[in-house]
Amino acid sequence: MTRFIVIAGYLVIVAVAICCEIYAQHRPNKFAPIGDMLEHVxxxxTTRVSVIAAWWWFGWHFAFADTVQLEL
Incomplete structure (x- = not known):
């Protein structure tokens, strides 16, 4: 049950991000598109190094870290 909630939460985040990008493409003066925002940031x-470190951290924990094995 918890797994379903987590997956649903991530899907909601992805859907909101897609909707925000579509809105930003239509109204760039109100909401910055992702490309423009990343170009500015x-x-x-320091920001570039921080972004690389964050991606490395996420990648390490999701791709290489041991997962919890539950005994059912």
Missing amino acids: MTSR
Whole structure:
């Protein structure tokens, strides 16, 4: 049951992100598209290093870390 809730939560986040991007493409003066936002954010070296570190952390924990094995 918990697994279903987590997967549903991630799907809701993805759906909201897609809706926000579609809205931003139609009204870029009210809501920045992802490409414009990333272009602005990535101008700082500190931010680029932080983004790379965050992606590395997520990748390590989701791809290589041991998962919890539950005994049923």
